[in-house]
Amino acid sequence: MSFISVVEYGIVIRRKELLFKFIDVDRLSAVLEFDAPLDISDDLVSFGPCFGGEATDELARRLEALGLKYVDDFFVFSGEFPLWCKFKVGINSD
Numbered sequence: 001m002s003f004i005s006v007v008e009y010g011i012v013i014r015r016k017e018l019l020f021k022f023i024d025v026d027r028l029s030a031v032l033e034f035d036a037p038l039d040i041s042d043d044l045v046s047f048g049p050c051f052g053g054e055a056t057d058e059l060a061r062r063l064e065a066l067g068l069k070y071v072d073d074f075f076v077f078s079g080e081f082p083l084w085c086k087f088k089v090g091i092n093s094d
Contacts, residue, residue: 003088004039006077009056010048012089013063017073018045023066031062043091053078 006012011032018028025045029036038046050056056076068074077087 001090001093002041002043003090004041004044004046006046006087006089007038007049008078008081009050009052010038010046010077011050011056011059011063011074012044012046012077013068013074014091015041015043015045017068021067031066032059044089046089048077 004012013028018024025037025040028045029047032047034047038048040046047059050059056078060070060074060076063074064070077089081087
C-alpha cells in the first residue's frame with residue numbers, strides 16, 4: 001500500500017472516482033487553483049494547504065460541482081495537530 005502526504009486543511013481525493021468522471025489531475029488543479037498536487041499516488045491525490053475552513057468549504061463545493069461526493073470521493077483533512085506531527089493517507093484495501 002502506498003501513502004501520500006496530507007496537511008491541515010488539505011483535500012484528499014480518490015483517483016478512481018476522477019477516472020470514472022473523466023477528470024484529469026491538470027483539470028482538478030485548475031478547478032482548485034493549485035499549480036500542482038501536494039502529493040499523488042496511483043490511488044489518491046492530495047492538495048493543500050488551504051487557508052482555513054472557509055477556503056476548504058469553497059473547494060469542497062467546487063469538487064461537488066464536478067460530481068464528486070464528500071466522504072465517498074474526497075475529504076478535507078482538518079483538526080488541531082502539533083507541528084511535530086506528520087500525517088500520511090492510504091487506501092484501505094480490506
